[in-house]
Amino acid sequence: MGNIYAGIDLGTDTIKIIVAEKKNDKFFVLASVSSPSEGIQNGFVIDTKSAISSIKNAVKQINDSLGMKITKAIACIPPSNCQMNIVVGSSNVIDYNEITGIDVSNVLLSAIKGQDFSKNELVTAMPINFTIDDKKIVTDPKGMKGSLLETKVVISTVPKEPLYRILEVLKLSGIEVVDIVFPSVGDYYSIKNRKYDELVGAIINIGEESTTISVFNKGIQIKNSILSVGSNNVDKDLTYVFKSKLSESRKIKENFAVADYQYADVNDIYTFSIDKDTKKTVNQVHVSKVVEARIREILKLAKNEIKNLTNREIRYIIITGGLTEMSAFSYLVEQEFGFVAKIWNITTMGIRHNKYSSCYGAIKYFDDKLLLRGKKYNMFSTDDIATMLSINSNVPKENIINRVFGHFFDN
Numbered sequence: 001m002g003n004i005y006a007g008i009d010l011g012t013d014t015i016k017i018i019v020a021e022k023k024n025d026k027f028f029v030l031a032s033v034s035s036p037s038e039g040i041q042n043g044f045v046i047d048t049k050s051a052i053s054s055i056k057n058a059v060k061q062i063n064d065s066l067g068m069k070i071t072k073a074i075a076c077i078p079p080s081n082c083q084m085n086i087v088v089g090s091s092n093v094i095d096y097n098e099i100t101g102i103d104v105s106n107v108l109l110s111a112i113k114g115q116d117f118s119k120n121e122l123v124t125a126m127p128i129n130f131t132i133d134d135k136k137i138v139t140d141p142k143g144m145k146g147s148l149l150e151t152k153v154v155i156s157t158v159p160k161e162p163l164y165r166i167l168e169v170l171k172l173s174g175i176e177v178v179d180i181v182f183p184s185v186g187d188y189y190s191i192k193n194r195k196y197d198e199l200v201g202a203i204i205n206i207g208e209e210s211t212t213i214s215v216f217n218k219g220i221q222i223k224n225s226i227l228s229v230g231s232n233n234v235d236k237d238l239t240y241v242f243k244s245k246l247s248e249s250r251k252i253k254e255n256f257a258v259a260d261y262q263y264a265d266v267n268d269i270y271t272f273s274i275d276k277d278t279k280k281t282v283n284q285v286h287v288s289k290v291v292e293a294r295i296r297e298i299l300k301l302a303k304n305e306i307k308n309l310t311n312r313e314i315r316y317i318i319i320t321g322g323l324t325e326m327s328a329f330s331y332l333v334e335q336e337f338g339f340v341a342k343i344w345n346i347t348t349m350g351i352r353h354n355k356y357s358s359c360y361g362a363i364k365y366f367d368d369k370l371l372l373r374g375k376k377y378n379m380f381s382t383d384d385i386a387t388m389l390s391i392n393s394n395v396p397k398e399n400i401i402n403r404v405f406g407h408f409f410d411n
Contacts, residue, residue, distance in 0.1 A: 004030070004380050005366060006062075008175065009076040009183060009359035010040050010051075010166065012232075013208040013322075015058040016359040017073070018351060019066060022367055029350030029360075031065040033058050042210050042226075043078030043183075045165045048172075055173035072176045072379040074366045076358050077166055079182045079212065079224050082158050083120060086128070087111045090150040099132070099141045099149060101374015107149045108373075120157035121164075123180055126220050127372070128152045142374060154220050156182065178379065179366050183358035184214035185221055189368065190361030191318055191344050192219065199315040204302045205358065206321035208232050211298055213305045215314075223309040227301050231323040234294045241290050242282055248272045252287060253326070259295055260328040261288035292332065295323070299336040317341035322355035 009016040017033045035058035039050030063069050089111025093103050112125055129137050132146035141149060167177050187203045188196075197219040205212045209230045215223035231253075238249035238257075252272070258264040268284040299319075306314060317340055319333055324343045333341050346352055351360055370377055 003367065003376065003378050005363045006070045006073040006379055007076070007186075007359045007362040007366075008055075008058075008073045008170070009186070009356075009362070010043055010055070011037055011208060011355075012041050012043075013037055014355065015040075015054060016356055017058055017062045017070075018356060018359045018363060019062060019070060020360070020363050027348070027360075027364065027367075029348055031062050032351045032356065033061045033065065034353075034355060035061055042080070042207070043076070043166070044080070044162050045169050048165075048169060051169050052173050055170065055175070059174060068380070069174075070379070071174060072178050073170075074179045074181060074362045075166065075170060075175075075177045076183045076186055076362050077123065077158070077163055077180045079123075079156075079158065079184060079214075080162075080226060082123070082156050082182070082224055084154055084156050084222060084224070085115075087115060087153050087155055088151065089114070089153065090148060093147050093149055096147050097145060099144050099146060101142060101372070103149055104130075104142060105373045105375075107151045108153060111151055111153045112155065115155065117157065119160065121160045122155060122157055123163075123182060124154075124156045124185060124221075126154050126156075126185075128154060128218075128220055140372060142372075154222065156221070178377070179369070181362045181365050182214075182221070182224070183362075184212055184224060185365055186358035186361030187214070187318070187320055187344075188216055188219065188221065188361060189364040190320075190346065190357045192361075192364065196316060200310070200312045201316035201318070202306045202309075202314055204299075204317065204319045204321075206230055206298060206319070206323045208322075211302055211321075213302050213309065215306065215310050215312075217312070225305050225309055227298070227305060229298055229301065231321070233298075234291055234323070237290050237294050238287065242280065242287075243274055244272055244280070252282075253291060256284060256287060257291040257326065258284060258288040258328045259292060259326045260331040261285055261292050263328040263331065264288040291326075295326075295329070295332055296336065299332060303336060314340065318344045320344045320354045320357040322353070324354050 004021045006019045014034045015037045019031045020027045020029050038054045039047030045051045089107050091107040091110050130141045131137050131150040200217045203214045207230045209232050211227040213225045234253050235249040239246050256270045264284040266285045269281050271281045274280050330343050
């Protein structure tokens, strides 16, 4: 039996929940849900009652699919107004014979403890490296010998109030948040491999109302920016040009349009109702020209933003988000970025859609975080798992952040 984790991503358009099991170093999706979202905009809670209702609905769907209740999850939280800094820490090794996960936790805690979190709250603490006895530099010191362990860490913080509101809404929805992570970090962990861990690159996530651009250096997020343009702008453009309802424009975008109009068919038509007595017919080429113009704008803005964020040579660019599922999208990416960029297509069974990128990666991030600290954690009890397996075999204000991070530190 492996470890079972749950992740939740509160999007403007949909709430994504994934439950996955790690077994033999591989992740298997046990259940996934993408449910309509209300009361949430760009990851922020703007209507508490609506947000709770939509989260509860998504949780009910995942519970029905699993045959048991999820009560804990890793939550993706928005990176708006985030700050990133490099901090250092040091700690004496408890047992000179071998550095353990406890020593790793202690040295990370020493780096964090010296910081001022009076206005902002800690989201991630990602170690760049560890130094043993001022000599050997490694990325994972566990099992090595030494008396003094030092570390250099990139910490990310966000304003407290909006973060606490998200956590409180999740709590009122029946979900205890055991860890938090930026969607961009989740995106990276969904594509993480040894090659990318040695390079400087960027990830572009085209969301419903915004596009996030994140720069990573050797697997560590160092820069972040958010553009106020996203998939919803495509819907609005279609509505403006063809006078369709916004809901109809979304259907046209998702089920009919092609990202690059050169691959559209002028003979392929779509008919929709403008009002009770009036219908309109459009062809795929005309629709796709409108869609392509907006997508190109988003890609160009993202490309310029990467240049603004860093002067370093970008060795890879990964583009994700639900909009990238559109036919012929990859051709636009190649035209705007060249071969350095590609769309990340999730092929994991149960979540074969790019909208799950952040949520799925959040689970992998959490597991990696546990491994570094030598910890084990399961979001479901043995009885819960036994019940789930049995059913599935037959039927297809204490300080919130202290509690969130409590299981990573022994003190």
